[in-house]
Amino acid sequence: xxxxxxxxxxxxxxxxxxxxxxxxxxxxxxxxxxxxxxxxxxxxxxxxxxxxxxxxxxxxxxxxxxxxxxxxxxxxxxxxxxxxxxxxxxxxxxxxxxxxxxxxxxxxxxxxxxxxxxxxxxxxxxxxxxxxxxxxxxxxxxxxxxxxxxxxxxxxxxxxxxxxxxxxxxxxxxxxxxxxxxxxxxxxxxxxxxxxxxxxxxxxxxxxxxxxxxxxxxxxxxxxxxxxxxxxxxxxxxxxxxxxxxxxxxxxxxxxxxxx
Amino acid sequence: xxxxxxxxxxxxxxxxxxxxxxxxxxxxxxxxxxxxxxxxxxxxxxxxxxxxxxxxxxxxxxxxxxxxxxxxxxxxxxxxxxxxxxxxxxxxxxxxxxxxxxxxxxxxxxxxxxxxxxxxxxxxxxxxxxxxxxxxxxxxxxxxxxxxxxxxxxxxxxxxxxxxxxxxxxxxxxxxxxxxxxxxxxxxxxxxxxxxxxxxxxxxxxxxxxxxxxxxxxxxxxxxxxxxxxxxxxxxxxxxxxxxxxxxxxxxxxxxxxxxxxxxxxxxxxxxx
Numbered sequence: 001x002x003x004x005x006x007x008x009x010x011x012x013x014x015x016x017x018x019x020x021x022x023x024x025x026x027x028x029x030x031x032x033x034x035x036x037x038x039x040x041x042x043x044x045x046x047x048x049x050x051x052x053x054x055x056x057x058x059x060x061x062x063x064x065x066x067x068x069x070x071x072x073x074x075x076x077x078x079x080x081x082x083x084x085x086x087x088x089x090x091x092x093x094x095x096x097x098x099x100x101x102x103x104x105x106x107x108x109x110x111x112x113x114x115x116x117x118x119x120x121x122x123x124x125x126x127x128x129x130x131x132x133x134x135x136x137x138x139x140x141x142x143x144x145x146x147x148x149x150x151x152x153x154x155x156x157x158x159x160x161x162x163x164x165x166x167x168x169x170x171x172x173x174x175x176x177x178x179x180x181x182x183x184x185x186x187x188x189x190x191x192x193x194x195x196x197x198x199x200x201x202x203x204x205x206x207x208x209x210x211x212x213x214x215x216x217x218x219x220x221x222x223x224x225x226x227x228x229x230x231x232x233x234x235x236x237x238x239x240x241x242x243x244x245x246x247x248x249x250x251x252x253x254x255x256x257x258x259x260x
Numbered sequence: 261x262x263x264x265x266x267x268x269x270x271x272x273x274x275x276x277x278x279x280x281x282x283x284x285x286x287x288x289x290x291x292x293x294x295x296x297x298x299x300x301x302x303x304x305x306x307x308x309x310x311x312x313x314x315x316x317x318x319x320x321x322x323x324x325x326x327x328x329x330x331x332x333x334x335x336x337x338x339x340x341x342x343x344x345x346x347x348x349x350x351x352x353x354x355x356x357x358x359x360x361x362x363x364x365x366x367x368x369x370x371x372x373x374x375x376x377x378x379x380x381x382x383x384x385x386x387x388x389x390x391x392x393x394x395x396x397x398x399x400x401x402x403x404x405x406x407x408x409x410x411x412x413x414x415x416x417x418x419x420x421x422x423x424x425x426x427x428x429x430x431x432x433x434x435x436x437x438x439x440x441x442x443x444x445x446x447x448x449x450x451x452x453x454x455x456x457x458x459x460x461x462x463x464x465x466x467x468x469x470x471x472x473x474x475x476x477x478x479x480x481x482x483x484x485x486x487x488x489x490x491x492x493x494x495x496x497x498x499x500x501x502x503x504x505x506x507x508x509x510x511x512x513x514x515x516x517x518x519x520x521x522x523x524x525x526x527x528x529x530x531x532x533x
Contacts, residue, residue, distance in 0.1 A: 158349075158351065158353050159353060159355065161330055161349075161353075162347075162349065162353040163366075163370070164330060165328060165330060165345075165346065165347040165425075166346065166366060166367040166370040166371075166419070167370055167371075168366070168369075168370035169370065172369065172370060176355060176358070176366070176369075177355065180355070180357040181357075184357070257399070258356050258357040258358075258399040258400075258401065259356075259401070260401050
């Protein structure tokens with residue numbers, strides 16, 4: 001509870017520290033403008049037009065509905081991979097044999113390009129939600145799994161011994177020693193998995209779905225609507241930045257302030 | 261049962277005890293085929309400080325772990341009648357995700373003492389060990405090595421243990437800090453009449469802080485020399501410590517155990533060549 005309060009308390013100061021980031025984003029937009037002036041509208045539409053198009057999309061073109069579909073898929077995929085990845089990773093980490101056995105499997109999962117999974121998913125599940133969510137899960141689950149596995153494998157015997165010397169009860173050992181340690185590994189992997197879900201969901205939708213932002217992107221491509229495509233990309237990037245910097249980062253700062 | 265009969269270092273050899281004691285009898289320990297400890301016998305009576313001295317890797321820490329029940333005793337007897345004990349480890353072993361205050365209160369929390377009381381006790385002992393209220397809010401990463409060791413000591417002492425195990429807790433500290441912490445510890449321990457089993461590889465430290473010194477030789481670890489110091493710990497000055505250490509260093513067993521003469525000879529040979 002105190003942690004949540006702290007997050008809100010430190011939020012204004014955190015926001016204020018964002019000026020540097022904003023400056024660098026504006027610099028990026030300036031370069032974009034330069035690109036537009038050099039190559040013309042078809043290759044790179046002006047930032048201003050793209051932003052206006054984005055606003056128009058949000059206000060008049062019913063993009064909210066597509067956005068909602070995409071967010072839902074990404075979140076489902078994220079939640080499923082976090083649940084399965086964390087629990088399997090923890091279990092695997094408890095035993096030397098399982099952790100040794102799971103390593104190469106995870107490498108295979110990680111090494112397999114998501115685009116290949118999409119093809120398989122389309123064959124197995126057809127076009128639609130399941131194929132998209134499946135792809136998201138397959139791509140982001142190994143990240144969480146590895147995080148959980150490493151968290152459990154690296155539990156320090158020293159601290160366990162210290163706790164035992166004070167006859168700490170099991171519940172206290174779990175709460176004060178095992179959980180914070182494992183969490184410090186799992187939490188960053190959740191953030192990475194969220195970013196991954198966000199990217200994969202659009203890619204999967206582009207190929208294996210008739211709705212969602214990804215499908216909209218496919219439409220803009222077929223119509224050679226560069227401005228529309230950029231506006232959609234902008235929307236994705238802004239939403240990811242929002243989640244990353246307004247939700248995840250403040251939480252991360254609070255829960256990881258003990259770190260070097 | 262032949263091995264279990266009372267021998268030197270046994271409490272039973274002396275008049276019957278009413279005080280608490282830690283009695284180790286015919287203790288052996290092996291890790292797999294490697295024999296770590298062989299026929300260890302000693303007795304630690306209430307209010308006394310026994311130092312176990314030996315070179316690195318002679319099984320000192322294993323012996324301490326056996327006495328503190330962190331390792332299961334397979335061969336021999338460890339009879340511990342003290343009601344409570346605490347350990348100060350070689351490294352501070354603080355929880356990095358908890359503040360100094362929470363770290364000090366760890367042992368109290370394990371005992372089930374409520375938050376308000378354990379913080380009160382933690383704050384009051386932290387003053388004894390020279391920690392400021394400002395330090396107590398810090399995470400271990402923001403504390404210096406010496407400060408961390410102070411926190412570790414405070415954590416061990418705040419539970420008011422009857423028996424305190426010290427596993428070379430001064431070895432990573434600089435000489436000034438070492439003396440300061442030893443001083444604090446001696447005062448605190450004399451006041452509370454705490455019993456200590458002290459493990460070190462530093463003879464001078466052992467002479468300064470203990471009533472009895474047991475010299476543990478290497479592979480397998482066995483006690484090869486015992487020395488009792490009668491001067492009360494609080495009255496020992498540098499003169500006494502230097503004198504007694506020099507005397508101890510002249511003992512053939514000590515020279516052999518720490519491979520002193522061999523090293524000296526090699527050094528001399530180097531010098532000549």
